[in-house]
Amino acid sequence: MSLLKRIVASPVFLSAAGSVAAWYLRLVWHSSRRTIEPATIYDTVQVPAIIAMWHGQHFLSPFIKKAEARLRAKVLISRHRDGELNARAAEKLGIGTIRGSGSHTGEFHRKGGAAAFGLMVDALAEGYNMALTADVPKVSRVAGMGVVKLAQYSGRPIYPMAIASSNRIDLKNWDRTAINLPFGRIAFVAGDPIYVARDADDATLQATRLKVEQELNRVTARAYAIVDRSGAP
Secondary structure: OOHHHHHHHOHHHHHHHHHHHHHHHHHHHHOOEEEEEOOOHHHHOOOOOEEEEOOOOOOOHHHHOOOOHHHOEEEEEOOOHHHHHHHHHHHHOOOEEEEOOOOOOOOOOOOOHHHHHHHHHHHHHOOOEEEEEOEOOOOOOOEOOHHHHHHHHHOOOEEEEEEEEOOEEEOOOOOOOEEEOOOOEEEEEEOOOEOOOOOOOHHHHHHHHHHHHHHHHHHHHHHHHHHHOOOOO
16 A cells, blocks of 8 residues: 555544544535525424435535434445545534445445444434435435335334535536535425335335435435526536
């Protein structure tokens, strides 16, 4: 490993980078005009809840947490080296982290997904809201079964959620990452809760997965329509 790679992977560097990232995200959030839809979501949300997002649209998600004990949250972040920086920033912003991710290629156990799944079920049972991306890495905007299974085993509802900012840089990578910029407009849009019965059969689980996917596309399009009157990128 080169000297540069060793420096970048060091705990000191990651801690400093996490602090900078958290500071920057606070700047974006607090310098922007914000719209929440529906406006009553914090009064009506059935907690603890499973918050589902798309990859690449999630950087501002720590700010949906409120100081109230019932709205405390944890987030699932991959074990990949890029995930380490995200985890450090989330923790600086007061969000607990669970490390692991799923896969469409049979690598669920290697990526820590099995252990992470149990930790997420436990977190929900303890009253934490659980945030995670619904699409599995490298397969953008296609909901995986993980979020549906989490709802089935925990008995908690899925809330599809999207956050968009008018000032942003849209990358042309696999997950269409949006780099949020300060001094603009931000829209936070939540969908209706989606429940999954514990005894749901395979056909029902597949139908629910498609419903999550459709709702995520809908709230994402709505969030972008609010901030810049264009569709989602």
